Amino acid sequence: MLTFILKRIVNGIAVVIAASVLVFALVSLAGDPLASMLSSPGASPQTVAQYRQTLHLDDPIMVRYLSWVGGILHGDLGKSYSGQSVNSMIFSGLGTTLKMVIPAAVFGLVGAVFLGVVGALKRNTAVDHLISALSYALYAIPVFVLAILLKGYIAVPLNNAFGATVLYTIGDSTPGVPPSLSDQVRHAILPVFALAVYSMGPWSRYQRAAMIEVMSSEYIKVARAKGLGRARVVIVHGLRNALIPIVTIAGADFAVIVGGAVVTETVFGWQGMGRVLVDALTGPVSPDVYVVQGWIMVVAIFVVAVNILVDLMYGVLDPRVRR
Amino acid sequence: MTTSERAPDPLLEVRDLRVTFREGTDQQVEAVDGISFEVHPGEVLAIVGESGSGKSITAHSVLGLLPPLATVAGSIRLRRRTSGRPEELIGLSSGAMRRIRGAEVAMIFQEPSTALNPVYTIGWQIKEALRAHSRVSGRTARDMVVEILRRVGIPEPEKRVGYYPHQFSGGQRQRIVIAMALIQNPDLIIADEPTTALDVTVQAEILDLLRAHRDEAGTAIVLITHNMGVVADLADRMVVMYQGCVVETGPVSEVFEQPQHPYTRNLLAAVPRVGVQSAREPVAAPDRIAVEGRDVVIEYPAGFRRASFRAVNSVSFRIAAGEVLGLVGESGSGKTSLGRAVAGLNPISSGSLVALGQELKGISRGKLRSSRKDVGFVFQDPATSFNPRIRLFDCLAEPFIVNNSTERPQLRQAVNELFDLVHLPRSFAERFPHELSGGQRQRVGIARAIALRPSLIIADEPTSALDVSVQAQILTLFTELQDELNYACLFITHDLAVVDMLAHRTAVMRRGEIVEQGATREVLLHPQHEYTQQLIGSLPVPDPAVQRDRSSRRQAVTS
Amino acid sequence: MSGVQGSGVGPAVDEHAEKIDAYASARNSQIAGALRAFARRRSALVGLAVLLLIIAFTVITPFLWKYSYSDITVDFSAAPGWRHPFGTDSIGHDLFAQTLRGIATSLKVATLVALLSTVVGTVVGAVAGYFGRAWDAVLMRVADLIMTIPVLAITLVLANVLGAKGSSWFLLSLVLSAVLWIPLSRLVRGTLLSLMKNDYIDAARMLGASDRRIIIRHLLPNAAGPIIVDATLMVGRAIIVAASMEYLGLGIQAPEVSLGLLIQRGQGAATTQPWLFGFPALFLVLIILSVNFVGDGLRDALDPRRTV
Secondary structure, eight states, X not given: XXXXXXXXXXXHHHHHHHHHHHHHHHHHHSOOTTHHHHHSTTOOHHHXXXXXXXXXXXXXXXXXXXXXXXXXXXXOOOBOTTSOBHHHHHHHHHHHHHHHHHHHHHHHHHHHHHHHHHHHHTTTSHHHHHHHHHHHHHHHSOHHHHHHHHIIIIIHHHHHHHTSOSSOOSSSSOTTSOOOHHHHHHXXXXXXXXXXXXXXXXXXXXXXXXXXXXXXXXXXXXXXXXXXXXXXXXXXXXXXXXXXXXHHHHHHTHHHHXXXXXXXXHHHTOOSHHHHHHHHHHSSSOSOHHHHHHHHHXXXXXXXXXXXXHHHHHHHXXXXXXX | OOOTTTOSSOSEEEEEEEEEEEETTTEEEEEEEEEEEEXXXXXEEEEEOOTTSSHHHHHXXXXXXXXXXXXXXXXXXXXXXXTOSEEEOTTOOHHXXXXXXXXXXXXXXXXXXXXXXXXXXXXXXXXXXXXXXXXXXXXXXXXXXXXXXXXXXXXXXXXXXXXXXXXXXXXXHHHHHHHXXXXXXXXXXXXXXXXXXXXXXXXXXXXXXXXXXXXXXXOEEEEEESOHHHHHHXXXXXXXXXXXXXXXXXXXXXXXXXXXXXXXXXXXXXXXXXXXXXXXXXXXXXXXXXXXXXXXXXXXXXXXXXXXXXXXXXXXXXXETTXXXXXXXOTTSSHHHHHHHHTTSSOOSEEEEEETTEEOTXXXXXXXXXXXXXXXXXXSOTTTSSOTTSOHHHHHHXXXXXXXXXXXXXXXXXXXXXXXXXXXXXXXXXXXXGGSXXXXXXXXXXXXXXXXXXXXXXXXXXXXXXXXXXXXXXXXXXXXXXXHHOOEEEEEESOHHHHHHHOSEEEEEETTEEEEEEEHHHHHHXXXXXXXXXXXXXXXXXXXXXXXXHHHHHHHHHO | OOGGGGGGGOTTOGGGHHHHHHHHHHHHHHHHHHHHHHHHOHHHXXXXXXXXXXXXXXHHHHHHOSOXXXXXOSOOSOOSOSSOTTOBOTTOBBHHHHHHHHHXXXXXXXXXXXXXXXXXXXXXXXXXXXXXXXXXXXXXHHHHHHHHXXXXXXXXXXXXXXXXXXXXXXXXXXXXXXXXXXXHHHHHHHHHHHHTXXXXXXXXXXTTOOHHHXXXXXXXXXXXXXXXXXXXXXXXHHHHHHHHHHHHTOSSOTTSOOHHHHHHHHGGGTTTSHHHHHHHHHHHHHHHHHHHHHHXXXXXXXXXXXXX
16 A cells, blocks of 8 residues: 555656646747737837846746746746746635635535435436436536526525625625634635536436445345345445545546636636636736746646545555555 | 154245346346245255246345345245244335344355455454344454354454455355354355355365354255255255246255256256266377477566466476367466467466467567467357457458458358357357357357367366356367367366366366376376365265265365 | 448358348347437437537528627617517627527537547547557556646646637637547547457457457447547537636637627626526537437447347
């Protein structure tokens, strides 16, 4: 198990390095990000040249890559065009985003396990068909459509009915108010719900299939033949085994959730990672080279770390991979 | 021993049991069609039948373990331990049924590799069985678990209680499953093909274990099996099932001696017996050698989370032209690795292996490909050896197309000839593999192997997935074809009786080494190596009197 | 599926003509069986019908409808009615024409992406799965990479790199395909690896069949089920990613129209003028849902062990 985890870490580092090459090649080699600046009337060639120098865009490619990677190793992701430290931009964004992503992953997982298990146990009944239809629908609704619907058709009527803001639709907390849990929760409910539901569709299908397979296995029959009660058979013997595959799936899909968060943040006006990336790509000077590169590196490292955690969890759940 | 006359009221009484399965919306399939039998205390009743006979379904219906699509009718009455009076089990509430499961009637399943929950230790699982019906303190429970593990023959039980199922061998897992059944001290054990997935030496040990428990605790056993040798070894009475019906019932000795029903007679006749068929004599002075292996080593390199593994360790053997060499061994002995190496499907690590004049060590891909038309291979599992999307015509035409040996217009003729050779109707050419039975498919598998009239055939357990009666037909076909086409053959099997029927010479493999080889008759009648003797001693003989004698002698030797 | 092989029987052999007929009809019956299995799933049939209806509508209507997607009418912010079935926006665009145009763009992108990434993914996945070693190692590392960086982030960066050119549906399709072939190739690889454990592959090898023959004749036809199903689901995936990009302001840009752009523009008025957001969103969901139902029906229909 230990060598397995070590291998995974080495593999993860390799992936992160590959990601750094990929993102650098994409962003830095694609063209001159300052071209749009040159054509705008306000900027003199001198200012542009100065920008070029401070951002090291005039260095040879290898030098640029190495100095960027060297910076990362020292924990410095560089500066944006506006002179802001990329570190502070990304880490403040990351904090905001995690407030959405982590609860969404947890609720998505719990909901998917619940729906999947109920569907499997009530296989081919009306309940199962209903859950199936629901997961298909969830799978077909893009997360931003769902988010807009929640905003317009849940939050607005609810707030109107109460004559007060019960659920917030913009931002992750009320500015100028001392941070409180209830304030944060009221801001987070809708985006977390949208994002959780986004992954619940496919996950619940996996969970259903896994549960059906486990429940048809021989050891379930053995457990019943022992004289165990149905609840014990289903939970202790069935669910315990059916959780193993879903953990892998959820871990592998973590990057997908982060992608969903990018869109959800935009709908709900959160100043998180999504906003950082979208601004860096759609701003007046785009791409904001070091912001985009730093963004992808941080996300990649984060996802790799989550995947290693999932592998560790796999070891806890399945004694066959321990050793 | 026990006879039905002596015990007037049965422990279990099944009357007119019918099980139907709903298929689709309106289709009903009768799996069990009105069968009756009874089991007396302390008796071993064997329910015998081939696949599809309904024997397993019958066993499952007793404890209400059938899938929800099944409907059970008739009567199953169990004499309850508490009241001493028979009680109807069909229609019992799930709570009441649960109190019977394990406590009064326990079940042992076929597949020990999947019967244990992989995520819990075996000690935990046995303890769970113990606590399902009785309150036992932690300390006592542990002691009882260790004790039962010791009784079923798990070495170092104090340490092993904390192990997970994957840390045990198949035979040990089956012992653990049995321990789980025994610890609740039931009145009746239903054993559904308890030894089918096991090697013959392990099978003998498991049967001894069950017998010992019956003799000591007086537990009745219902033994579901297709193996007449197992029946002869363990059972007092037997019920023969065929297509959902009971065709014959009676004491084992009577049924074996004077089978009444033609199906029973066929079934008994189809069972291959060691030393009864005249083993074929090897060619005295072979003029040509088809295969010669010298110090063959096959090693699988270390892979992801796997150490390197030596499957075949310095093996030397030869097959003369036109000779059948039977390669016998239990699972993991390396026999399949060796067979695949002879076919060029596995590379050999060191030594020399010459097949049809071609050295296979370090052979180039191109040379291997061109030499293959002289070698045929019959695979074990007819279910996976055919491309499910290709009609049998295309499947049998492929050898000719690939080797450009037959003009297109003559293909139909060539394929028809192949169907004739293996006694299948020519119309099968238009069918898909899944439209054939296992035995028919295996005939096609043989046809494919002999299509190019090779001088060497490798057959890897070609009958082990088949019912006995089908197996007999395939073996007859095989001998017939070998006589006619006179190819050399490496016939891999775990079944000594099969070797006896068709091999000129026999080699016995164990843990990667050939421990004994020679003329089949010599090896089987006068085994020299201890392991061969053990193998032959473990093989249950389908004759109750002989088998009882054998197993008591074997037990005397081992104890 | 492999109708060509029927000619192996030889048309010149007269006495077998009858059998050839039987053979051909049996082949047809296999296809018919697949169709029956497909039709047994009502959801798949409904999905297919809805999809075909939407496609027919988007193809035909622009020739018959009085407004084009770029026309500016005199009705501003009109609710759905006889003149404008889907209403108009504040500038006076007819939303019916715009939605149809958006559907057409989405479908064009999705179809091209499904085709491109399926072809590339199948070839690379088959090569990696069959030959293994270096090819396989490279593919698996690339696949790891794609599981580490959100697909949406990569496509956003790619679209940004393409700049103004990125707003053409063709280039957008290339961007999406550049990423989406990877999971498919991984699927093909995995399917091939598990198929190769079947004895019939060794059987073909024993006959001396070439690698090409084994891949084309024995492996790919058996992998066709998962590949086709995944290609169908890819349509839905491509539509979602493209719409998300448009929603975020990258990819297809005005004056071109796409469903993502329409939703983005309409979201502010989701409660006051719900038609602006509702109709594009409705059709977006409807298309994805139908395509997924069709994919699921195909999964059943293409199962080789389906009993005819």
